């Protein structure tokens with residue numbers, strides 16, 4: 316059985332987890348087994364809806380202390396559930412919680428782990444998973460040699476696909492170990508879409524000259540319903556908040572659309588965005604290296620092009 | 633306070649990646665090796681900052697790798713740290729590497745174990761969580777701020793769309809990222825001192841690899857950029873809607 320760990324936040328299931336469910340369902344079909352889901356904690360989301368991504372059952376440990384990520388505790392619960400349910404493959408989204416949990420679960424189940432998977436495994440001859448390496452500059456095929464296998468999939472690599480199962484929700488109960496960490500404060504950026512969950516991203520670099528010029532970028536992002544990002548020097552100079560910094564040393568994203576405005580396209584910047592499906596580059600320098608990595612390019616002054624693009628989007632509605 | 637800092641070696645961030653031997657090995661020709669940026673800038677420097685405040689702090693560095701990692705570990709010693717341990721094993725299997733680090737950690741009875749958030753070559757982001765699981769310790773990932781209050785660590789970590797503060801009793805394993813500390817460059821005194829700091833080499837504990845890299849592959853080249861005239865944004869909108877189908 317393929318067991319998919321489903322994450323939730325802000326009263327909804329994360330889209331990266333729905334994608335993991337679709338991936339798990341496709342893998343289960345390939346292996347001729349069922350795909351089931353595991354949810355920890357409490358959420359008002361309708362769990363039987365996971366059938367729409369191919370789950371036949373949803374196992375639910377409805378204990379609200381599990382809503383908070385305590386890696387030691389939550390990984391123990393996941394590993395015990397997987398053992399009770401006889402899961403042979405576990406799927407996680409390679410998001411913040413998945414990155415923390417999957418390796419700990421792998422240790423507990425003595426399972427081989429591949430994180431950052433970018434496509435479905437090849438299973439005719441062994442079990443081989445392709446993952447991104449060198450910050451998106453290459454792929455590696457990795458063979459998992461253990462009886463139980465764990466895969467953490469890159470966000471936006473597979474997509475969310477519709478199925479028409481109705482999943483049965485089955486409560487599970489455990490003796491939950493006592494917490495190992497105490498959460499004392501949560502600070503969320505209000506009203507903004509988290510960058511890692513966004514499918515459209517508009518990003519600005521030093522070419523915008525100063526924080527006072529960000530209005531044109533924000534207008535475009537608003538028109539598109541996109542999240543905003545920036546290059547490292549921009550966040551280093553405090554023109555934009557640090558959580559917007561994408562790249563090798565910032566966060567890595569893979570949206571459907573990345574629009575880069577006044578960013579030169581240094582290799583360290585590309586390492587954070589090169590898995591984007593479509594890249595649009597707006598830069599006044601035709602020699603800017605970013606054009607080599609772009610699908611669409613506009614050679615021009617951002618201060619003219621960006622407002623024109625926003626206006627064109629408005630007109631097209 | 634005893635801190636263990638995990639140090640790994642990676643190709644320089646600007647390295648051009650290519651493969652040899654039927655795409656089974658990284659082509660090391662012309663590659664400059666560096667300390668993995670997260671290990672250097674954030675976890676090691678944060679440990680050094682702590683030692684500067686509390687000189688009784690002992691910092692050990694650990695690396696799992698062949699003799700070729702020694703220049704990197706010397707550079708890390710030049711930044712700071714008292715001693716280094718190299719476990720003489722080359723492996724790309726996270727569990728194998730984590731098992732070696734856990735064995736070193738168990739021997740040294742450390743209060744704190746720092747790793748980077750991920751290596752920029754294999755991008756596994758796994759070692760810290762695995763070390764914590766092997767040692768049955770609490771684990772905090774993606775830390776961007778760290779302070780100590782007696783025997784408790786107060787750690788801010790990234791969550792989706794924000795930050796969260798956690799309190800945890802030592803010992804704990806922490807994966808470090810931007811925000812933990814400011815990047816430094818080693819000075820002459822540090823470089824001289826590093827030459828005589830102890831670098832212990834020890835043989836690995838027995839451990840079966842759970843995964844194995846079979847082959848590498850470069851991504852298909854981009855089709856080439858389609859240029860749109862700056863005064864024709866209607867066309868760009870059309871392309872994004874009808875061709876790329878992303879909006």
Ligand SMILES: Cc1cc2nc3c(=O)[nH]c(=O)nc-3n(C[C@H](O)[C@H](O)[C@H](O)COP(=O)(O)OP(=O)(O)OC[C@H]3O[C@@H](n4cnc5c(N)ncnc54)[C@H](O)[C@@H]3O)c2cc1C
Pocket residue numbers: 519520521522523545546547548549560561562563564565576577578579580581582583584587597598599600603615616617618645669
């Ligand atoms: C180890 C290491 C790690 C790094 N990690 C990261 C990282 O994670 N993320 C990151 O972003 N960088 C990172 N960097 C820095 C990176 O090398 C570049 O310096 C940085 O990305 C450049 O930012 P930029 O493109 O905004 O600025 P610049 O390189 O200064 O580019 C500005 C661009 O704007 C264009 N421009 C200027 N005026 C206009 C205008 N009016 N209209 C349109 N275009 C205009 C220019 O032609 C130019 O191409 C790292 C560097 C190192 C050494």
Ligand SMILES: Nc1ncnc2c1ncn2[C@@H]1O[C@H](COP(=O)(O)O)[C@@H](O)[C@H]1O
Pocket residue numbers: 638639640641668670671694695696697726729733746747748749750751754755756757758759760
């Ligand atoms: N071979 C190694 N030796 C010592 N530490 C390592 C090694 N590989 C990874 N690490 C540590 O684990 C972190 C995460 O690495 P990874 O899980 O491989 O992405 C790195 O930032 C290092 O701090």
